[in-house]
Amino acid sequence: MRGGGAGRLLVAGPYHAREVSSAAGMTACLTLRSRIFRPDGAADRDGYDGLSRHVLITDSRDGAAVACFRHRALLPDALTTSYTGQFYDLSPLRTLRGPLVELGRVAVDARRSTPDLLRLLFAAMAWMAVRARARLIFGCSSFPGADPPRHAPAIAWARGRAEVPEIRALAPCALPLAAPDPAGVPALLRSYLALGAAVGPDAVADPALDTLHLFTLLNVAEVPAARARTLRRLVGDCLSPGA
DSSP: OBOOSTTEEEEETTEEEEEOOSHHHHHHHHHHHHHHHOTTOOOOOOTTGGGSEEEEEEETTTTEEEEEEEEEEEOGGGGGGSSGGGTBOOGGGGGOOSOEEEEEEEEEOTTTOOHHHHHHHHHHHHHHHHHTTOSEEEEEEEEESSOHHHHHHHHHHHHHHOBOTTOOBSSOOOOOOOOOOGGGOOHHHHHHHHTTOEEEEEEEEETTTTEEEEEEEEEGGGSOHHHHHHHHHHHGGGGSTTO
């Protein structure tokens, strides 16, 4: 594991995670996002891209973009300006101190997804939170297809693990009662929950992306000790002073 270098965050095996610092890097992120989130081939770009910083993970064996995400550090009184703030009432978080990090547009090429890639993805997210001195990471976890009945069992299971009941949606979807079933929980949300994240009680449909999403909140200080050690090993010397 190495840190430093021009724009480099982390290196693990063949995967390189870098903060985007060029037009070419941004194009690679947007191209991957379009393929993941816009099956109709439309461009995936919005006004929050210019307000955010972006991380791109590539496979050094062929240079392919395999994952990306955007992140933005916000003080509690600015949460209404976040992407998530369009869909959820975040006012209960305004009593907190210090910055929070919003993560979004987390795109992973399913054809390339491996445990190592997902661990590196979360290590890069953790590095960003530490660098921003943020205790909390938040955002929207997406289920493919804006279909509440289809996802109701998986959402019931996720809510049963850990819930943030005070964060309510501005326009929630009606979810039918369903027996909890983890089978339909997306891999990314499973990883968040394994790290100790909690979800909100309401689902919101996003017709533009054809997704259903849940508010997701991770307290960095409450990540289980064993998983925190794994992330620290991945992050390695990127967390050292001056990294």
